[in-house]
Every structure is written in C-alpha cells, then in structure tokens.
Amino acid sequence: MNLRAYWRFVVVTWQFLPLLVAYTRDRNRFLFFGSGRSVSSDTRRERARVLLDTLLTLGPTFIKLGQLLSTRPDVLPPEYIEELEELQDRVPPADWERAREVLEDEVGPIDRAFDEFDTEAISGASLGQVYYATTENGEVAVKVRRPGVKDLIESDLRVISWSLPILMYFIGQARAFSLETLADEFDKTIREEMDYGREAEMLAEIRGNFDDDSRIRIPEVDETRSTSKVLTMEYVPGTKITDIDELDDRHLDRTELAETLQEVYLQMIIEDGVFHADPHPGNLAVQDDGTLVFYDFGMSGYVDPFIQDKIVDFYIAVADQDIQAILDTLVEMGTLSPEADRKVMGDVLELAIADVRGEDIEQYRVQQIVQQVEDTIYDFPFRLPANLALVLRVATVVEGVCVTLDPDFDFIDVATTYLRQQGFLADTAREYVEDRVDEVQEATKSAIRTPPKLEEALDQAINEDLQVEVDIRDSQSLLDRIAKRLIYGMVLASAVFSSAVLVAFGQFVAAAVAVGFTAIVAVLLFLSFRDSSGIGAQPQFTRQNMRQQDRE
Incomplete structure (x- = not known):
C-alpha cells in the first residue's frame, strides 16, 4: 500500500505540476523572487479547465474530489466552480x-x-x-x-494528506480553514460512500x-x-428533473416541483436530522404524475440538534431581513469569522437577499459592494465547519435545481411558509416572550441591588475628596419608590409587547391572560405616581456657590 501511495504521489504531483508552477508565480513572478501578479477571470477559467482534465485523468478519487469542490465556493473561485460542475455528468x-x-x-x-x-x-x-x-x-x-477502487482510494487519500501542507502555501488563512475541513469531510464521506x-x-x-x-x-x-x-x-424510472422541455410536454407544474423539493429537504435537515446529501440533477427525477424520485443515497448525513436550531434561526432572520441576526447566527454556527467586518458582510448579505428575492438592484449598489470585497476575496471570512459542509452542499445544489425549474423561485418565502406551517415560528414567538420575561427578572434583581451599590459609589466619591455635599432625606423610601416605578415600567412594556405577539400568532387564550396581567401592572404603576411624597433632598450648593469657591 505504501509503495502504491508513493507512486501515486509522484503521478499526482506530475499531473498538478503546471498548476502548482502557475500558482507559485502568482506569488513570486520568478518562482523564488519577484513581485506577485494579478490573475484575471479568463486566466482562472483557463486554469479551471486544466484542473478539470487533470481530475478526469487521475481517476475515481479525484473525480469525486472535484465533484465535492464544485459545491465549495469557500475554497475555489466562481470560475472553478462552474467548470468543475461538469464532473457531475462526465464520469468514464x-x-x-x-x-x-x-x-x-x-x-x-x-x-x-x-x-x-x-x-x-x-x-x-x-x-x-x-x-x-x-x-x-x-x-x-x-x-x-x-x-479495485478501495485500494486506489486508500492510496489517494494518503496522497491528499501528504499534499495538504503544500497546498496551504498557495491560499489564505480563511480558505486554509475550509480546505482542511474539506479534506476531513472528503476522507469521511468517500469511505462511507464505498x-x-x-x-x-x-x-x-x-x-x-x-x-x-x-x-x-x-x-x-x-x-x-x-x-x-x-x-x-x-x-x-423518471424524467431528469432539469429536463425542462420534457417536464413541460408532460404538463407538470415546475413551480410546485421546486416547492416540494425545497420542503422535502427542509424536513430532512430541520425535523428528521438525516438527509440525502447529493441532490444534483442526476440523482433526481420526476414521474408522470409529478412524484419526485430520489436516487443514490451513498452521500447522506446527520444533523445535530444545535445546527438544526441554528438553521431555523437563520431562516427566520433571513425572512425578517434582520442582517445583524443573520450575522450572529453565522458566527454561532462557526460559518463566519468573529473578526469579520460586519459592515461589509452586512452589505453583501443585503445584496444576496435582494437577489434571491428577485428584487431590482441598482447597478451602482452592486459595484459599490463588489469594490468593498474584491481586494480581499481570497481572505473572505466565510468558512465551513465539518458539521455544516454537507448541509451547505445540499442548500446550494437544491437552490440551483429549484431556480432551474422556476427562475422566479423564492426559497426564502417557501422556507418561511414551511416553518410557519410546522409551528417553528410560533415556537420562536413563545421563546421570545420567555426571553423577555427572563430579562425583566434580571432587571428586577438589578434594581434591587442598585441602592447599596449607589451608597457605595457615594462613599467612594467622598473618599476621593470631591467638593460635593449631598443630603438626601428619607433616602431608603425614596429609592424604594424609584425602584418600584422602574420595575413596574419595565414589566408593563414587556407585557404589552408580549400580548401583541401572542395576538399576532393566534394564541388568544394566552393573550387574554397577558392583557389582564398588563392591566394590573398599569394600575399599580399609575397608583405609584399618585403618591404625594417626593424627593426631599436639600442641595448644599448652587452653581453660583461653586463659582465663588473657584474664585477663592
């Protein structure tokens, strides 16, 4: 096995040598010295074709690797992705x-x-x-x-492992993270698929x-x-899902097919936690009655509960077009670097959402955002942890198939409708209300802790010889009234909002209870302000006295 791996390493290195030399010259024009050089889109596309031919020459392992790379925009530029997509159908x-x-x-x-x-x-x-x-x-x-494919793959996996440190030299830190993740994912999935x-x-x-x-x-x-x-x-048997002419001849509703495909994968990922991870058009077909057929479950995977919850949060944030919530979710999932420029990434996400929804985008806006990221595209802060790589692969390929079926397909709208039908949005509303209650409880504890902390702060001010004298009469009862009014106000605001949310989501019984509770709190707050007693502090200085002291 080792001898075969060594020989394969020589063969693979020889096949990739032209590309390695080209990438080295991108960093140093004369291989070991000289300034770097910029690479045009046409040059990248030409190199992508060379890479495609190389992968086909090297056989099954590298064909599979190319198929996986074709779904990883965090590793390769768009020109490579487009060329490698041909590997889905070009297998000897x-x-x-x-x-x-x-x-x-x-x-x-x-x-x-x-x-x-x-x-x-x-x-x-x-x-x-x-x-x-x-x-x-x-x-x-x-x-x-x-x-003989198993022995060949075992040798090739060793070659890939040996080659990884070399490849790291040619890419930035962000893509290095994704490349390492890709190597781990590929090793695992290809063994499972065999x-x-x-x-x-x-x-x-x-x-x-x-x-x-x-x-x-x-x-x-x-x-x-x-x-x-x-x-x-x-x-x-069935008609290939991207054979649009054949589907139209059979009078099948392509929009309905796209919605069904999206909903099926949402169920797999969000609810079931086990999913078909290779939904390229060759593995999807449609029967004469519109039934979707799934083939080839060699590439399948599981989703852990944490990722399921975060995917739901992501879809809800996208539906609400809450850019900051989207960024927070991506960071929590490990997909976005915490050090990423949130302003730039927010602009990119706004543009992406508008594009997905089919909205008209002003050209100057596109150029502005492209200008923001084009100089750092290879250091883009997006990355794919191992537990998310297959999920993203599915999302990317499914979206492409859906758009092929229906160019106006709005996956955000379909996802939002599905989440609402399955009760995820209602659950989120209840969780939001529970979070607000927790916040009120924390605020109450903070308000109770305030009086002793305030006294401590005043003591520190005196010890630091500040020329201020304050005499507050009935201080304890005064602070108690202030704390009580603050608590009533916060509880009232939260209760009003919670009541509105419950009514909006049709939780009328719970809303009625919340409205009753809101009325009670409102009355208590009103009565607290009817108290005739007020602040009885006697100031021991005025602005005029302070000026006089300064002159002295």
Whole structure:
C-alpha cells in the first residue's frame, strides 16, 4: 500500500505540476523572487479547465474530489466552480468484465441471481456503476462498486494528506480553514460512500421518514441481493428533473416541483436530522404524475440538534431581513469569522437577499459592494465547519435545481411558509416572550441591588475628596419608590409587547391572560405616581456657590 501511495504521489504531483508552477508565480513572478501578479477571470477559467482534465485523468478519487469542490465556493473561485460542475455528468464508464467479477463474487452467478441482466450501464458514477435487471419481484437497479477502487482510494487519500501542507502555501488563512475541513469531510464521506451496506441503511431510514408523503418516491432495497459492494434496489424510472422541455410536454407544474423539493429537504435537515446529501440533477427525477424520485443515497448525513436550531434561526432572520441576526447566527454556527467586518458582510448579505428575492438592484449598489470585497476575496471570512459542509452542499445544489425549474423561485418565502406551517415560528414567538420575561427578572434583581451599590459609589466619591455635599432625606423610601416605578415600567412594556405577539400568532387564550396581567401592572404603576411624597433632598450648593469657591 505504501509503495502504491508513493507512486501515486509522484503521478499526482506530475499531473498538478503546471498548476502548482502557475500558482507559485502568482506569488513570486520568478518562482523564488519577484513581485506577485494579478490573475484575471479568463486566466482562472483557463486554469479551471486544466484542473478539470487533470481530475478526469487521475481517476475515481479525484473525480469525486472535484465533484465535492464544485459545491465549495469557500475554497475555489466562481470560475472553478462552474467548470468543475461538469464532473457531475462526465464520469468514464466502468469496464463490464471486471464489474462482473465483483458482482458474481458478492451475489453469485448472474443468471441465477437475476432473471435478466443488461450489461450496458444505465448510469455511471465515480465509485460505481448502475445496471438494469429483473427478478421474480420485478425490475431492479443494480449498483456495483468499481473493481479495485478501495485500494486506489486508500492510496489517494494518503496522497491528499501528504499534499495538504503544500497546498496551504498557495491560499489564505480563511480558505486554509475550509480546505482542511474539506479534506476531513472528503476522507469521511468517500469511505462511507464505498460502503453500500451503509447506503442501504440510510436509504431505508430516510424512506421511512417519508412513508406517508405521496409527493416523493424512494426506491426499496432488495436485501437478498445486496452486500457492501453491491446494492440492488427497486427500479423507479423518471424524467431528469432539469429536463425542462420534457417536464413541460408532460404538463407538470415546475413551480410546485421546486416547492416540494425545497420542503422535502427542509424536513430532512430541520425535523428528521438525516438527509440525502447529493441532490444534483442526476440523482433526481420526476414521474408522470409529478412524484419526485430520489436516487443514490451513498452521500447522506446527520444533523445535530444545535445546527438544526441554528438553521431555523437563520431562516427566520433571513425572512425578517434582520442582517445583524443573520450575522450572529453565522458566527454561532462557526460559518463566519468573529473578526469579520460586519459592515461589509452586512452589505453583501443585503445584496444576496435582494437577489434571491428577485428584487431590482441598482447597478451602482452592486459595484459599490463588489469594490468593498474584491481586494480581499481570497481572505473572505466565510468558512465551513465539518458539521455544516454537507448541509451547505445540499442548500446550494437544491437552490440551483429549484431556480432551474422556476427562475422566479423564492426559497426564502417557501422556507418561511414551511416553518410557519410546522409551528417553528410560533415556537420562536413563545421563546421570545420567555426571553423577555427572563430579562425583566434580571432587571428586577438589578434594581434591587442598585441602592447599596449607589451608597457605595457615594462613599467612594467622598473618599476621593470631591467638593460635593449631598443630603438626601428619607433616602431608603425614596429609592424604594424609584425602584418600584422602574420595575413596574419595565414589566408593563414587556407585557404589552408580549400580548401583541401572542395576538399576532393566534394564541388568544394566552393573550387574554397577558392583557389582564398588563392591566394590573398599569394600575399599580399609575397608583405609584399618585403618591404625594417626593424627593426631599436639600442641595448644599448652587452653581453660583461653586463659582465663588473657584474664585477663592
């Protein structure tokens, strides 16, 4: 294995050498000395094509890596992303005779395991190949792992690990964080994707979460003909989801399809916590009745509860167009550096939200924001922690598919409607009211602590020889009245707001209780001001006396 890894390292280095030399000259024009040079968009696109050809030449591992890179704008510039997207459909076919050996080693002779078997692959992937067959139970799709791919991937993963420190030299700190995260993610996901037994388990779990949803269809696994290297499942044909002409010929509502796709992934990520993580168009199809079909669950993942909550917070902040709340959520998730320029990032987010909503954006505004970030684009403060990388991949690819189906698709509106229907927005309102109650309690404690702290502050002022004499009569009762009025005022303000929120969200019983409580507090506050007693302080100095003392 080590010898093979060393040889692969030589091969990979040789293939990437032209790009490495070019990137080195970007830093030092004459490799080891000289000033840096700027790189135009056309040059980046040309290099991206070279990278694409290199990845195809190096085989399955690097094809898979390129597919993953095509969804990571935090690692590569846009020109690279656009070129690498071609890898989703440009995967060389596997050799059938070698694939036959894998298949028969796992499930036995083909003529015994299947009634019919078509040796022409119906779908190709970087790690496997899918064939059409029939059994006594009907039509099936048979996914066979590429022969020898596991040893090749193990060698390539070592090569990537050895190459990572070299690549760090060519990128900034922010992208270095994302690149390290990408390497960890790639190592984990490609190992999981090679295990068809795990894929069968993930497929079954996700399928179970949608048993009652007639809008989607997930193939059923044929466990008797499935192993860690072969996955046999129900054959479910359909029209590729981005085949717009075919969908229109079948009179299917593309806007409805986009909304369904978005809602399905929101359920997977926010509610179920387990999701299909490879929603590119080749893995999505539509049946004649409009049912969405999902294929290839090799890349699937889980979402922990903390990230689920933060995603909900993010969508709510986006729906409210609360830029500061969006930034806070991104920082809490670890997606945005705490040291990021919030003003610049806020402008970028405002522009992004307006663009997603299809609003008209004045050209000068775009140019202004581009000018703000173009000089530091490679040090952009966005980064992707490992627990968010797959989630962002899904969000990015799903949005692209939805916009292809409906150019006017507003994912913010769909997400907001979904969250409201599922009760997330109502829960958030109740949490907001609870937070305000907690704030009032803290304010009450602070008001009670104020009198002794005020006395201490006055003592310190006297000890520092300040020429001020103050005589406050009935100080304790005076401060008690002030504290009481402050507390009544804060409670009243919070109660009025809470009542309004509860009415807005249809919580009428709770709103009635809140209104009653508000009225009681209002009466108490009013009565506190009817008290005729007031401040009885006798000042021992006037402005004229102070001037006189200064002259003396």
